[in-house]
Amino acid sequence: MEPTRQDQRTRRRPLGPTFVVGAALVGLVVLFALISFVWTPYDPTRVDPTVRLVGPGAEHWLGTDKFGRDVFSQLLVGARTTLFVGFIAVGVAAVIGTPLGILAAMTRWRVLSELVMRGNDLLLAFPALLLAIMFGAVFGASTLTAMIAIGIATVPSFARLARSGTLQVMATEYITAARVAGRSTLAIAWRHVLPNIGAVVIVQASVSFAIAVLAEAALSYLGFGTVPPTPSWGRMLQESQQFIFDKPLLLLWPALAIAVAVLGFNLLGDGLRDLLDPRLEERR
Amino acid sequence: MSNSIRQLARRALILIASAAAASVLVFGFMSVLPGDPAEIALGVNATPDAVASLRAEFGTDRPLYVQYFDWADGLLRWDFGKSYVSETAVGPQIADRLAVTAWLVGAAILVALLIAIPLGTLSALRHRRFTGLVVSGLSQLGIAVPAFVMGIALIFVFAIKLGLVPSGGWTPPTEPGKFLSQLVLPALSLGLIQGAMLTRYVRSAILEVLREDYMRTARAKGASSMRTLFRHGLRNASIPVVTVLGLHMTTLLIGSVVIERVFVIPGLGSLLLDAVANRDLLVVQGVVMLLVIAALTINFVVDVLYVVLDPRLRGS
Amino acid sequence: MSTETQPTSVEHTVKPVLAVEKLSVHAGDLTLVEDVSFAIGAGERVGLIGESGSGKSLTATSLMGLLPDGVHSEGSIRLDGVEHDLVGATQKQFSGLRGRRMAMVFQEPMTALNPTMRVGDQVAEVMLIHKTERSRADARTAAIRSLERVRLPDPEKIARAYPHQLSGGQRQRVVLAIALANGPELLLCDEPTTALDVTVQAHMLDLISTGIRERGSALLFITHDLAVVATICERVLVMYGGRIVESGTVREVFTNPRHPYTQGLIAASDLETDHAGGRLVTIPGSVPPAGSFPSGCVFRTRCDLATDQCAESPLWTGEPERGFACWNSGEHT
Numbered sequence: 001m002e003p004t005r006q007d008q009r010t011r012r013r014p015l016g017p018t019f020v021v022g023a024a025l026v027g028l029v030v031l032f033a034l035i036s037f038v039w040t041p042y043d044p045t046r047v048d049p050t051v052r053l054v055g056p057g058a059e060h061w062l063g064t065d066k067f068g069r070d071v072f073s074q075l076l077v078g079a080r081t082t083l084f085v086g087f088i089a090v091g092v093a094a095v096i097g098t099p100l101g102i103l104a105a106m107t108r109w110r111v112l113s114e115l116v117m118r119g120n121d122l123l124l125a126f127p128a129l130l131l132a133i134m135f136g137a138v139f140g141a142s143t144l145t146a147m148i149a150i151g152i153a154t155v156p157s158f159a160r161l162a163r164s165g166t167l168q169v170m171a172t173e174y175i176t177a178a179r180v181a182g183r184s185t186l187a188i189a190w191r192h193v194l195p196n197i198g199a200v201v202i203v204q205a206s207v208s209f210a211i212a213v214l215a216e217a218a219l220s221y222l223g224f225g226t227v228p229p230t231p232s233w234g235r236m237l238q239e240s241q242q243f244i245f246d247k248p249l250l251l252l253w254p255a256l257a258i259a260v261a262v263l264g265f266n267l268l269g270d271g272l273r274d275l276l277d278p279r280l281e282e283r284r
Numbered sequence: 285m286s287n288s289i290r291q292l293a294r295r296a297l298i299l300i301a302s303a304a305a306a307s308v309l310v311f312g313f314m315s316v317l318p319g320d321p322a323e324i325a326l327g328v329n330a331t332p333d334a335v336a337s338l339r340a341e342f343g344t345d346r347p348l349y350v351q352y353f354d355w356a357d358g359l360l361r362w363d364f365g366k367s368y369v370s371e372t373a374v375g376p377q378i379a380d381r382l383a384v385t386a387w388l389v390g391a392a393i394l395v396a397l398l399i400a401i402p403l404g405t406l407s408a409l410r411h412r413r414f415t416g417l418v419v420s421g422l423s424q425l426g427i428a429v430p431a432f433v434m435g436i437a438l439i440f441v442f443a444i445k446l447g448l449v450p451s452g453g454w455t456p457p458t459e460p461g462k463f464l465s466q467l468v469l470p471a472l473s474l475g476l477i478q479g480a481m482l483t484r485y486v487r488s489a490i491l492e493v494l495r496e497d498y499m500r501t502a503r504a505k506g507a508s509s510m511r512t513l514f515r516h517g518l519r520n521a522s523i524p525v526v527t528v529l530g531l532h533m534t535t536l537l538i539g540s541v542v543i544e545r546v547f548v549i550p551g552l553g554s555l556l557l558d559a560v561a562n563r564d565l566l567v568v569q570g571v572v573m574l575l576v577i578a579a580l581t582i583n584f585v586v587d588v589l590y591v592v593l594d595p596r597l598r599g600s
Numbered sequence: 601m602s603t604e605t606q607p608t609s610v611e612h613t614v615k616p617v618l619a620v621e622k623l624s625v626h627a628g629d630l631t632l633v634e635d636v637s638f639a640i641g642a643g644e645r646v647g648l649i650g651e652s653g654s655g656k657s658l659t660a661t662s663l664m665g666l667l668p669d670g671v672h673s674e675g676s677i678r679l680d681g682v683e684h685d686l687v688g689a690t691q692k693q694f695s696g697l698r699g700r701r702m703a704m705v706f707q708e709p710m711t712a713l714n715p716t717m718r719v720g721d722q723v724a725e726v727m728l729i730h731k732t733e734r735s736r737a738d739a740r741t742a743a744i745r746s747l748e749r750v751r752l753p754d755p756e757k758i759a760r761a762y763p764h765q766l767s768g769g770q771r772q773r774v775v776l777a778i779a780l781a782n783g784p785e786l787l788l789c790d791e792p793t794t795a796l797d798v799t800v801q802a803h804m805l806d807l808i809s810t811g812i813r814e815r816g817s818a819l820l821f822i823t824h825d826l827a828v829v830a831t832i833c834e835r836v837l838v839m840y841g842g843r844i845v846e847s848g849t850v851r852e853v854f855t856n857p858r859h860p861y862t863q864g865l866i867a868a869s870d871l872e873t874d875h876a877g878g879r880l881v882t883i884p885g886s887v888p889p890a891g892s893f894p895s896g897c898v899f900r901t902r903c904d905l906a907t908d909q910c911a912e913s914p915l916w917t918g919e920p921e922r923g924f925a926c927w928n929s930g931e932h933t
Contacts, residue, residue, distance in 0.1 A: 118298070122306060122580075125306060126576060126579075129538045129539075129542070130572060133556060134313060136560060137314075137563075214430050217432075221432055221545075237432075244440055245444055251436060255436070255437070258428075259425075259433075262428040262430075266427060501712045501714075504699060505703075505729060506694075506698040507699075507725070508692070520716055593716065594715070595716060595764065
């Protein structure tokens with residue numbers, strides 16, 4: 001008997017089902033957004049009192065809302081809004097949070113490091129919704145205030161991650177070697193630290209994107225996010241809530257769209273983590 | 285021992301310093317608000333004299349730092365000032381609304397824990413089997429649904445289709461039957477979603493613990509798998525779970541703002557949103573500050589719980 | 601497939617405490633341990649040596665019924681005075697034996713104790729589980745006595761401490777105290793000194809041999825360190841590729857090794873000059889990954905004496921207590 005053996009460590013890791021499903025769902029949302037740039041069945045903002053609350057059919061695939069606007073068109077453009085808000089919010093958070101975390105881990109001044117991390121903890125007490133409501137109260141609600149609020153509220157998760165990742169990298173021997181070789185701190189951060197923590201930052205970005213989508217939906221529902229006439233899934237829910245008894249489908253479509261986007265980014269994040277760090281996958 | 289006390293004192297100091305910093309931030313930020321409260325209250329036709337006297341009455345003619353210390357000093361005595369809009373004291377209003385939100389959030393946490401602990405443990409113990417996969421899948425789906433959508437769906441099914449409970453409103457707990465029937469849907473909306481998220485953390489914490497050497501030591505002592513799990517596993521698994529529980533409670537607290545809107549509940553969230561709509565600056569400022577202090581306090585409690593749960597943090 | 605490569609019945613003058621026959625351990629299609637048979641008499645001290653990956657830890661783990669999920673054993677494991685076979689025993693049946701009739705000390709003392717439970721409570725627990733002490737208070741007193749017997753200084757204080765407050769050596773003594781608390785008939789030690797400082801190792805070995813002597817326990821001591829076996833054991837089993845390739849008294853095996861693998865081990869460790877750090881460096885090649893050993897003689901890919909005949913599993917030459925499994929060894933000693 002010549003026993004066969006499959007070494008799981010050396011076997012090339014296939015793309016997991018989590019990654020594939022996540023990427024497919026995110027791809028669907030991106031596709032919606034892209035299509036909306038070149039084509040929508042109707043102008044999503046066109047109010048037409050003659051076709052109010054029409055059911056799904058050949059004319060309006062998913063029907064119309066209380067203003068006679070085409071639901072499918074709104075859904076398509078809503079994907080654009082969602083991705084835009086998520087992208088800017090996560091971008092703001094990653095661009096501010098990651099360097100702060102690296103700074104806190106690499107600085108020689110303990111006071112600075114302590115200050116950054118305490119500030120980070122303080123920021124955790126201001127969740128996205130609260131910040132957005134405050135911004136809305138002072139500047140008036142808009143897509144911009146929502147994006148910035150979500151972005152700022154997401155800074156701590158990137159800062160924490162970057163800090164712990166950097167501390168790990170800094171403990172390795174090649175960093176010591178680079179230091180001995182007289183490399184500047186900035187050069188070490190750029191050449192060694194950033195590429196090493198890049199993977200976890202990308203995973204975090206995907207997960208944060210899901211959270212941003214949820215926050216945007218909630219804010220638009222409350223009237224603190226995207227303002228009319230720009231279509232938004234969250235506001236579609238708010239505008240249709242009064243028809244929950246007669247036209248529950250009007251609520252189902254935007255709810256489904258939100259769920260697909262959030263599920264997609266969450267699964268994509270999990271899948272990426274599995275791909276980038278096999279050790280973690282074994283634990284799950 | 286004295287080490288633990290020193291740790292606690294340090295944490296308490298951080299809490300106080302953070303609350304002070306937060307109050308400066310909130311106050312400073314709200315002062316950016318365009319428009320003079322006195323002018324807004326009196327309308328465009330007011331005489332300059334009237335505006336000046338109202339300013340003096342509101343105290344907004346004083347320098348900002350004086351106003352800040354006045355406000356912050358009041359906060360310590362649950363005095364949030366007098367609303368510029370309704371001209372009534374803000375403190376009692378907030379207190380009434382806080383009681384409502386506390387019931388809602390408390391019930392939601394209970395729901396979340398009752399879901400997460402048993403389901404998370406179960407799916408960890410069966411993690412390569414059907415049950416584990418089903419639980420993981422359900423929790424993944426639960427996370428993808430915003431709490432307010434869950435609320436709308438629950439209203440649709442249980443209030444509209446089945447007619448079992450009212451679709452919204454609020455009754456104080458002095459009428460327990462009505463109180464509970466109106467509490468159940470909003471508490472479930474928040475709790476189910478949060479429970480789905482927590483389930484994943486409980487699951488991975490238990491999975492982590494199951495691999496630990498001391499679990500094998502316990503088995504080698506002759507402890508049954510149940511005894512091993514309960515006596516050795518759960519306490520160790522609770523340490524990472526408590527971390528996320530703190531963040532989740534903050535999320536729940538803020539999530540209640542949206543849920544109160546869905547279910548027409550007169551809690552802190554509704555007060556906050558109404559105040560923003562009415563440009564009632566002091567109320568907004570007060571509610572925001574209260575929510576932030578609540579979040580900071582939750583963090584503090586989590587830090588203390590750590591030290592209680594994990595002897596390694598107490599130092600020797 | 602595997603024929604009579606080793607005698608199946610082990611005759612002993614006294615009834616053995618532990619009798620293992622034709623034990624094999626599988627994970628899916630992989631065979632990790634195959635056809636392992638041996639017996640340990642009451643109070644006897646037996647060493648199980650081999651490189652990492654030879655299956656020695658798996659053998660011990662299957663004796664304790666602590667194999668990981670997806671790994672299962674076949675054959676027969678009998679503990680004296682126990683009606684049922686331990687192979688195929690339920691976890692409930694094992695629970696009654698573990699910590700009472702047989703106990704185990706693991707390799708890694710730093711992680712073997714529960715970090716959130718006081719040391720004294722962890723020792724007391726093993727007596728409460730098996731009801732060898734009636735009350736919590738009795739168990740606590742007995743725990744302090746157990747800690748004293750492994751010569752921990754100030755046992756009352758240690759009992760109140762948490763594991764992180766103790767050194768590695770102290771923690772391993774606590775683990776030993778737990779293992780010996782109920783006076784087991786059989787103590788299994790899996791590389792108990794490997795993770796310890798060299799200065800602490802000798803002391804630990806001393807504690808183990810004193811501990812089992814006082815209680816009349818038998819010992820199965822797993823190590824890759826020949827010097828340690830020479831210090832503590834009377835008899836030795838040499839394991840390679842999931843099989844026992846040679847057995848005998850420590851004196852016989854060390855002075856007159858018959859299997860080429862044992863010869864390599866001993867040549868490599870040079871007992872004379874370096875007593876503490878037996879190293880296995882001069883055997884050519886390396887241990888194949890678990891489950892991918894060659895058919896026939898598992899050592900033939902690394903053996904200088906290998907012939908065509910080695911494609912078949914070698915028969916056991918000699919007695920169960922003293923023998924070896926090699927086709928070519930008789931002429932080459």
